[in-house]
Amino acid sequence: MKPFTFRQFEIRQSKGVFRVGTDGVLLGASASVSHASKVLEVGTGTGLISLMLAQRNPQAEFLGIDINEEAAELTRVNFKNSPFASRLNNMHQDFKSFNTSEEFDMIVSNPPYFEVSDSEKDKIARQTVELNFLQLISKSAGLLSEKGILSVIIPVEAGEGFVHTAEIHGFILIRKINIKGIKTANIKRLILEFSFSEQSFSESEFIIEKSPRQYSDPYLKLTKEFHVFKK
Template identity: 65%
Template sequence: MKPFTFKYFEIQQSKEVFRVGTDGVLLGALADVTKVSSVLEIGTGTGLISLMLAQRNTSASFLGLDINKEAVLLTKTNFEQSPFHLRLKNIHQDLKAFQTGDKFDLIVSNPPYFEESGSDKDKIARQTIELNFQQLIESSVKLLSDQGIFSVIIPDEAGSSFVQVASENHLFLRRKINIKGIENSKTKRLVLEFSLTESRLEESDFVIEKSPRQYSDQYLELTREFHIFKRKG
């Protein structure tokens, strides 16, 4: 498959691994990576999110986990070929069996969110077969540092149940970004950030396109240090 080229790194892709998509780009650009020294990405796929965060935070160390061996090999290649490779590591690991004495200042995930179906397309990456929200949240709580942040991107319709499960596990919602595909449309995705301490909720809206195939100024500004946009005319 054709690589996806960003300004400072390139993503090799594979038919066996979920490709670069808008959800990953949004989480990589929006997750709060300030004042962070250690980052865990759960379900690395191509490694996109960690690479974007490593570009934004020039000192943090990163560890990526993925249960898909093909994804691990692909992420390894993408990490090694990036200018941030000394701070990036990934392993073939099931989160549910992952054990470490380390705690992480930021845990990020673009998790599987469809219930199990008959489709084999991107089965592990898209369907909650190997990892459901309850398992993701319970594991993340154990791995989060006292002042750490847990950041995810999920469909809007899953938001209420995700927040409820997080609350039951003593995670407090601190930031919520309502992602709309196009201006004046319904919310499509949510970026949710949680912490172990309660604070005032910060909520905002984000629009990807101002009209069909026309990125919004908001999206262009957010991604200008990542995307290579073709000039028109």
């Protein structure tokens, strides 16, 4: 499968691992990583999100984990071949049984989101067969530092339940980005960020395309340091 080329790194892809997609790009370009020194990505896939965050924060160190052995190996290769290799590590690991004495300043994830599907394609990556939202939230609560941030991108339909579950585990919603495919469409994705400490809440709207297959100016601006756009 053809690699996906970004400005500062390249993503090798595989048919057995969820490919580079808009959700991952949006989270990698938007997550509040600037003050983090230790970042954990849950479900790395190709390693895209950690690579984007490493480009954005030159001081941070990253650990990526994925339950899919093929994904973990692909991440290892993509991390190793990047200019940020010295700050990137990854493991073939089930997040539910992941144990460490370290605390993280950020946990970031583009988690599985289809509760039920007849499709076998990307089954682990796209369905909550190995990790549901409750497990992601509860485990993250025990691994984040006091001022740490949990940052996720999920379907809008799952937003209310995700926020409610996060609040039960002591999290406070501090940031919400409502994502639309085009301006006239309904919201389809949410980027949600949580902290244990009270902060000023921000909410914004983000539109990916100004017309079919034509990226919006905000999308071009957000991703200009990553995407290699054709003239």
